[in-house]
Amino acid sequence: MKNFQLSAKILSQKKIKGNYWHCELAAPLIAKNACPGQFINIRVSDTYDPLLRRPLSIHGVKGTKIKIFYKVVGKATEILARKKKGELLDIIGPLGNGFAFGKRKTENGKQILVAGGMGVAPLMFLAERLKKTTIQVLVGARTREELLCINDFKQAGCLVSVATDDGSAGFQGRVSDLLKQLLQEAQFRPQTIYACGPRLMLKAVADMANEYALAAQLSLEEHMSCGIGACLGCVVKTKGGLKRVCKEGPVFAAKELAW
Amino acid sequence: MKNFQLSAKILSQKKIKGNYWHCELAAPLIAKNACPGQFINIRVSDTYDPLLRRPLSIHGVKGTKIKIFYKVVGKATEILARKKKGELLDIIGPLGNGFAFGKRKTENGKQILVAGGMGVAPLMFLAERLKKTTIQVLVGARTREELLCINDFKQAGCLVSVATDDGSAGFQGRVSDLLKQLLQEAQFRPQTIYACGPRLMLKAVADMANEYALAAQLSLEEHMSCGIGACLGCVVKTKGGLKRVCKEGPVFAAKELAW
Amino acid sequence: MPTRLAVEIGKLKLSNPVMTASGTFGYAEEFQDFMELKKLGAIVTKTLTLKPRQGNAAPRTCETPAGMLNSIGLENPGLEIFIQDKLPFLKKIGIPIVMSIASEEEPEEFLELVSRINLIPEVAAVELNISCPNVRGKNSLIAQDAEATYQIVQEVRKRTDKVLITKLSPNVTSIGEIAESAEKAGSDAISLINTLGGMSIDVQQRKPKVSSGIAGLSGPAIRPVAVRMVWEVFNKVKIPVIGMGGITDVPSALEFIIAGATAVSVGTANFINPKISLAIVSGLKEYLVSNKIADIQELVGSLKI
Amino acid sequence: MPTRLAVEIGKLKLSNPVMTASGTFGYAEEFQDFMELKKLGAIVTKTLTLKPRQGNAAPRTCETPAGMLNSIGLENPGLEIFIQDKLPFLKKIGIPIVMSIASEEEPEEFLELVSRINLIPEVAAVELNISCPNVRGKNSLIAQDAEATYQIVQEVRKRTDKVLITKLSPNVTSIGEIAESAEKAGSDAISLINTLGGMSIDVQQRKPKVSSGIAGLSGPAIRPVAVRMVWEVFNKVKIPVIGMGGITDVPSALEFIIAGATAVSVGTANFINPKISLAIVSGLKEYLVSNKIADIQELVGSLKI
Ligand SMILES: Cc1cc2nc3c(=O)[nH]c(=O)nc-3n(C[C@H](O)[C@H](O)[C@H](O)COP(=O)(O)OP(=O)(O)OC[C@H]3O[C@@H](n4cnc5c(N)ncnc54)[C@H](O)[C@@H]3O)c2cc1C
Numbered sequence A, B: 001m002k003n004f005q006l007s008a009k010i011l012s013q014k015k016i017k018g019n020y021w022h023c024e025l026a027a028p029l030i031a032k033n034a035c036p037g038q039f040i041n042i043r044v045s046d047t048y049d050p051l052l053r054r055p056l057s058i059h060g061v062k063g064t065k066i067k068i069f070y071k072v073v074g075k076a077t078e079i080l081a082r083k084k085k086g087e088l089l090d091i092i093g094p095l096g097n098g099f100a101f102g103k104r105k106t107e108n109g110k111q112i113l114v115a116g117g118m119g120v121a122p123l124m125f126l127a128e129r130l131k132k133t134t135i136q137v138l139v140g141a142r143t144r145e146e147l148l149c150i151n152d153f154k155q156a157g158c159l160v161s162v163a164t165d166d167g168s169a170g171f172q173g174r175v176s177d178l179l180k181q182l183l184q185e186a187q188f189r190p191q192t193i194y195a196c197g198p199r200l201m202l203k204a205v206a207d208m209a210n211e212y213a214l215a216a217q218l219s220l221e222e223h224m225s226c227g228i229g230a231c232l233g234c235v236v237k238t239k240g241g242l243k244r245v246c247k248e249g250p251v252f253a254a255k256e257l258a259w
Numbered sequence C, D: 001m002p003t004r005l006a007v008e009i010g011k012l013k014l015s016n017p018v019m020t021a022s023g024t025f026g027y028a029e030e031f032q033d034f035m036e037l038k039k040l041g042a043i044v045t046k047t048l049t050l051k052p053r054q055g056n057a058a059p060r061t062c063e064t065p066a067g068m069l070n071s072i073g074l075e076n077p078g079l080e081i082f083i084q085d086k087l088p089f090l091k092k093i094g095i096p097i098v099m100s101i102a103s104e105e106e107p108e109e110f111l112e113l114v115s116r117i118n119l120i121p122e123v124a125a126v127e128l129n130i131s132c133p134n135v136r137g138k139n140s141l142i143a144q145d146a147e148a149t150y151q152i153v154q155e156v157r158k159r160t161d162k163v164l165i166t167k168l169s170p171n172v173t174s175i176g177e178i179a180e181s182a183e184k185a186g187s188d189a190i191s192l193i194n195t196l197g198g199m200s201i202d203v204q205q206r207k208p209k210v211s212s213g214i215a216g217l218s219g220p221a222i223r224p225v226a227v228r229m230v231w232e233v234f235n236k237v238k239i240p241v242i243g244m245g246g247i248t249d250v251p252s253a254l255e256f257i258i259a260g261a262t263a264v265s266v267g268t269a270n271f272i273n274p275k276i277s278l279a280i281v282s283g284l285k286e287y288l289v290s291n292k293i294a295d296i297q298e299l300v301g302s303l304k305i
């Protein structure tokens, strides 16, 4: 899959709530080639601080536009949020492998998407592309205010259940416990679980997929210095040895991973 | 003289022409205490690149506002020019000694101001404060388009002559040669020459002041790392030893300097 | 005015002085989407060892002010798999390939590696990485000791006619002394600098940000140290110097050349802008033209001091 | 919860661990408009020599990525004028004053300086600057040689009961070794790091940006190197370590403490934000409170590795 480095114009930049921002970029070559689970690598400043690019998932594609959805957590995301409509962003993409779907039988089965925190970012794009199937989305966050994309998932035709650590909305507990409940009660037996979120959540999802003999595809994060497979910085242990999250990932089959 | 570090709101930010920008800041404590020839030291970014503050002359004071006039030449001035009205700037000032005037007899005599390039910045403020006397301003630049503040000086009641290296306006040659002509023709015999501009120009002015036995006050530039006298980075040779441009300067009597 | 960008590193001829630094350019494949690889002066491979190495645990990198730390731990597939899987692509590019090698047991592994590399005609030069701070379990590097440097370079020199480049570590008291040893031992060129030893701490967790604790600092932050060392080495040895450390643009590449580097290597900057090395090639040409310099070699070491 | 910020460097008691680094805080007068000086842990003076020194020619400083180069050349008024003109102001502040000293001819000048400083009760400690790269005409520093370090520290130790701090240079192969020498010779504490040797070139003029050519690199760029060296020294010696090199904020000060520094010095950051050292004092307190740490000494060297 070919990668492109381009200067993408910001078409819109909106604060959704709190520290969460939504941004659309004009990036025809990336939009055309992007698959759910892939990401772009952004240079937010032409100074040396911050120095490295920052990876952000592709949140959606609409015509020649790509969407990103990000949380301001530090230097680079803060600078990004200060950028205005019309400004240009130096981006590289579409990077990584993306979720495997569509070419398999699972396409017409039921799917379950498990998102923890910002994990909604790539899964929203996946939900749009999976549209033809029945999709159950589980969204987890610490508290009600941090639940993300609920309406977007609904609009995309998904069934949505939520979990909050503090019980301020939906199931009280971790989203992985909600998944467990769902699987136990056999309410919903998916063919594949697609998950993105904190490492511990992904581990729990992997364990459950194993227990229930389900396929699971997990989107991982590692600190990335290049995003294009050159630095070997972003490796994760798999049964087949170390793999680069930016290149062989960020999506890995749960059964491949050696936690 | 006390220095203040404050967060100054940008009240206006305008491109005058080319790379030249004019900016007004709300800085009551600095405005109240500033003298012509003093400067402020600006932190344009809270990242580490650029790392150090940048010195800019106080171009004028109006009530609680101070004005700066700057040319975009590199990283920091570029970032500064991108700042919008309403944003805050971390500044320290008023720094340095400023021009000596007013307390001496020269106050009511004729004065001559010699500006090369951006040297107009502090001299404009001086012209405003010297108002009661007859002021002849000589402004030099490489070419017509780079002549600065001509109308401002006129509005402040000064007589203005210009010199351009390429002869595209006024006297063809250096502004120091124009000064020489003026002094030779005895058209105008000032009591003090105030000058700011490139080092070579200042040297020529100092030589002429010496030749005609006139007092001259020169505003110098050196690379400044602190602006408050702490690093000893900005020294210049004087007959009384090394002096700090940021503290004992930036204005020095021509006869004090050991070029 | 015709301008000449070509330079020579021993008998190695480069069409221009811009190379890519070991470990920052993968095995070149990763950059084919972004540039015409054959326009580079040369490509230096990620350092190879005889046997495959898994390298260190994650996290392996973090950002620092104007720099980054890495502790990859020389992950590499080992010589055999490199020859099978990576070399064919590199060969096809058609520019000089420099093989960077390191060894876990000196000198045997170095000698074994070199004797095998001697059989690969497409490898133009060997870079001895005796300065990698990320090999676990060692307290000091060969390149931190003039005598040890001399020994290993001499042994390798005896066994190969390929252009021999010795890569030095900046973590030394006197870089000139180490460079002199390498020269005396028969190295054809000196490349420097490898990363500076550094550490960065996550103060909430009170743990190092990179799993190995101490890691290697690279990027623009270290550029002044690198330029200084190139200048010191240039003044100490007669063999060509390949300069690197924080090169990110045309002016920074020029700093190294003016300080005495015959060629330069682009490292961390490849991660930030994968096209930068070729942009530097064109920028150098423009500089020569606008400064009316016929041959880039006139610039080498032209610092007025 | 009551939290304790006080620390001890030998018999020197500081109300908090934040000091100002030599040469970056003038003689403190320059900062009185910006802070209540007496809230600092201690103040280290610009390095003094026996006789006045004019220092190097301009330009003396330039900016580099996330750092700066300086080559002041130890400009100072000499001991006598310091005592007359600068000391009275420092005395009045009422916190420990550390006098940094250097010598052009070792060991005589150091000994002469120390014997005079012994007579000034308000000077709490002496910092031996054996690591200043900006004294012209020398090829190497005392602090680049373990034996030379041992000699000079021992000689000075014999002559003074004041707290003795030895300031080390990062431009060495093994910082631990030098620190050990200083400890053995009787130093009460080690401070590090002084600047890294660096150079920056104006490529249009092909001249160094700082007149002396080679100069000293400081600022956030060098922080990872400094943190690493503090960690190495902390693991080598038992005497307290004063850490510095690119401290600009609370997290960076914490990095040094966690790596093993009992106290920290703020240097270049004073130029950027003259109030920063006191902001760090309050920030450290907040960190202790929010992490439920009763005494900052629990943090010293608490790195989990
Ligand atoms: C493949 C991939 C896709 C991602 N997609 C998204 C996305 O769609 N939306 C989004 O908001 N974020 C996403 N992230 C995380 C995002 O890259 C980081 O939040 C961002 O790099 C932080 O940069 P910063 O300079 O603002 O923060 P920094 O100043 O670098 O760090 C601030 C804090 O953020 C944390 N952080 C930094 N880098 C990462 C990282 N790579 N992963 C996790 N935490 C990090 C650090 O632990 C630190 O405490 C993704 C990460 C990866 C690897």
Ligand SMILES: Cc1cc2nc3c(=O)[nH]c(=O)nc-3n(C[C@H](O)[C@H](O)[C@H](O)COP(=O)(O)OP(=O)(O)OC[C@H]3O[C@@H](n4cnc5c(N)ncnc54)[C@H](O)[C@@H]3O)c2cc1C
Pocket (backbone or CB within 6 Å): B039, B050, B054, B055, B056, B057, B058, B069, B070, B071, B072, B073, B074, B075, B076, B077, B078, B118, B121, B122, B220, B221, B222, B223, B224, B250
């Ligand atoms: C006391 C004083 C008052 C000044 N007043 C003004 C003013 O009112 N308006 C104005 O436009 N400029 C003024 N300057 C110059 C101004 O400080 C520099 O142009 C600015 O710091 C450049 O920053 P930069 O990051 O944009 O450029 P950099 O990227 O730092 O450098 C770009 C170019 O600018 C030149 N430059 C950098 N610093 C200086 C400096 N201190 N003096 C001269 N050239 C420099 C460099 O040689 C370099 O080639 C003043 C300087 C001093 C010392």
Ligand SMILES: Cc1cc2nc3c(=O)[nH]c(=O)nc-3n(C[C@H](O)[C@H](O)[C@H](O)COP(=O)(O)O)c2cc1C
Pocket (backbone or CB within 6 Å): A231, A232, C021, C022, C023, C024, C046, C047, C070, C072, C074, C100, C129, C132, C167, C193, C194, C195, C217, C218, C219, C220, C222, C244, C245, C246, C247, C265, C266, C267, C268, C269
């Ligand atoms: C991620 C990474 C991996 C590296 N791997 C190697 C290596 O395998 N062998 C080697 O000799 N140098 C290695 N280096 C050092 C670089 O080749 C170079 O010497 C150093 O990074 C300084 O240049 P820079 O600042 O331009 O990156 C590596 C550097 C980085 C950043």
Ligand SMILES: Cc1cc2nc3c(=O)[nH]c(=O)nc-3n(C[C@H](O)[C@H](O)[C@H](O)COP(=O)(O)O)c2cc1C
Pocket (backbone or CB within 6 Å): B231, B232, B233, D021, D022, D023, D024, D046, D047, D070, D072, D074, D100, D129, D132, D167, D193, D194, D195, D217, D218, D219, D220, D222, D244, D245, D246, D247, D265, D266, D267, D268, D269
């Ligand atoms: C302008 C300047 C002058 C300095 N002068 C001295 C000095 O006189 N004596 C000394 O021991 N260190 C001197 N230093 C080094 C600092 O004390 C400190 O060790 C070094 O700058 C690293 O800390 P920093 O990165 O926080 O600045 C100087 C540093 C700078 C930037």
Ligand code: FES
Pocket (backbone or CB within 6 Å): A223, A224, A225, A226, A227, A228, A229, A230, A231, A232, A233, A234, A235, A244, A245, A246, A247
């Ligand atoms: S981020 Fe460099 S290899 Fe993945």
Ligand code: FES
Pocket (backbone or CB within 6 Å): B223, B224, B225, B226, B227, B228, B229, B230, B231, B232, B233, B234, B235, B244, B245, B246, B247
């Ligand atoms: S700029 Fe630091 S003393 Fe003048």
